[in-house]
Structure formats: structure tokens, C-alpha cells
Amino acid sequence: xxxxxxxxxxxxxxxxxxxxxxxxxxxxxxxxxxxxxxxxxxxxxxxxxxxxxxxxxxxxxxxxxxxxxxxxxxxxxxxxxxxxxxxxxxxxxxxxxxxxxxxxxxxxxxxxxxxxxxxxxxxxxxxxxxxxxxxxxxxxxxxxxxxxxxxxxxxxxxxxxxxxxxxxxxxxxxxxxxxxxxxxxxxxxxxxxxxxxxxxxxxxxxxxxxxxx
Numbered sequence: 260x261x262x263x264x265x266x267x268x269x270x271x272x273x274x275x276x277x278x279x280x281x282x283x284x285x286x287x288x289x290x291x292x293x294x295x296x297x298x299x300x301x302x303x304x305x306x307x308x309x310x311x312x313x314x315x316x317x318x319x320x321x322x323x324x325x326x327x328x329x330x331x332x333x334x335x336x337x338x339x340x341x342x343x344x345x346x347x348x349x350x351x352x353x354x355x356x357x358x359x360x361x362x363x364x365x366x367x368x369x370x371x372x373x374x375x376x377x378x379x380x381x382x383x384x385x386x387x388x389x390x391x392x393x394x395x396x397x398x399x400x401x402x403x404x405x406x407x408x409x410x411x412x413x414x415x416x417x418x419x420x421x422x423x424x425x426x427x428x429x430x431x432x433x434x435x436x437x438x439x440x441x442x443x444x445x446x447x448x449x450x451x452x453x454x455x456x457x458x459x460x461x462x463x464x465x466x467x468x469x470x471x472x
Contacts, residue, residue, distance in 0.1 A: 321356070323401070327420050396429065402417070
């Protein structure tokens with residue numbers, strides 16, 4: 260019965276193919292992340308949303324050593340970026356590197372509530388506790404799926420593909436209460452640490468999740 264359902268889905272949608280991420284798909288990945296990570300909660304200005312989401316996706320891509328894409332009929336429907344120790348990071352152009360540096364300075368300049376600084380500080384403190392306990396060779400630094408496609412197991416397939424590069428090793432990631440962190444818990448990740456930070460008139464809980472493959 261299960262295989263029949265999978266076959267019908269593949270027949271209707273096509274088969275999901277996991278392969279190296281194509282850098283030309285960064286703009287598509289940006290759009291997935293913009294929705295999935297709720298960037299619109301931080302600003303309603305269209306230009307600011309575009310520039311900030313572009314800065315984030317490009318920055319995380321540049322730091323990753325493993326970039327995989329999920330493709331449906333050669334169209335990007337999901338991606339995962341990971342940083343694995345002792346590997347070379349993705350190559351970016353001088354212009355892209357300049358864009359990241361300028362974007363970082365602008366975020367710090369206009370972040371009057373010090374949101375980014377609070378977020379980074381919370382993550383740093385949690386990570387220090389993790390490294391005191393164990394050596395973790397890899398980090399998932401960005402992960403998103405096309406929000407218009409559900410029930411295809413795209414995220415599960417991307418995580419499984421990363422596992423092939425980390426046999427018998429461990430991995431961690433940062434997430435927060437604005438994201439679907441329950442997905443990771445369902446996949447066997449554990450909450451190693453969590454920290455609440457003030458966010459304007461509200462609060463946000465940051466999580467550090469960890470898994471041994």
C-alpha cells in the first residue's frame with residue numbers, strides 16, 4: 260500500500276532528485292527561505308525584505324561546504340546547506356563577497372533593537388556548552404523547502420542525503436520558535452539547549468538541536 264502511494268505521487272508530481280545545488284538557483288532558494296523563516300515579521304518593506312533575504316542566503320551559501328538541492332522536473336523545490344569540518348567552502352565572486360560585507364554592516368547599523376546581536380549571542384552561548392560536552396564536526400546552516408509543495412518528503416530526503424556524508428558522526432543546527440523546529444525533533448534531533456531573547460514587544464526562543472548519525 261505504501262509503495263502504491265509513493266508510485267502514484269511520483270507519477271503525478273515526478274520523482275524528486277537530490278543532487279549538488281546549482282548556484283544559479285540561489286534566488287529561488289531565497290524565496291523559499293523568505294517565507295519559511297518568516298522574514299516578513301521583521302520588516303514589511305519589500306526592498307528591505309529582498310535585500311535582507313539575499314544577504315542571508317548568499318552569506319550562508321558562502322559558509323557551507325556541502326550544498327544540496329532537491330529538484331522536481333529540474334526545478335528547485337528545496338535545499339540544504341551544511342558546513343563540514345576540513346572541507347573547502349563554496350566559491351563566491353568578489354562582488355558577492357562585497358555584498359555580504361556591506362549587508363552585514365547595514366544589518367548592524369539599522370538593527371536598533373540589537374536583535375541580530377542578541378540572536379548571535381544566544382547561539383554562541385549554547386554552542387560553547389555543546390563543545391564543552393562533545394566534538395561536533397558538522398552544522399546545518401540553512402535548510403528550506405518550497406512552501407507550495409507539501410507531502411512529498413522533500414525535507415526528509417534532503418536530511419537523508421546529508422547523512423550519507425556524515426556516517427557515524429554528529430551534526431547540530433540553530434533554529435528558533437518562529438521556525439518549524441518540530442520537524443527536526445520528529446527526525447531524531449534533540450534539544451541540547453534553548454535560550455529566550457527579547458524581541459521588540461515579544462520574545463523568541465532560540466534552540467540548539469543536535470543529532471548523532
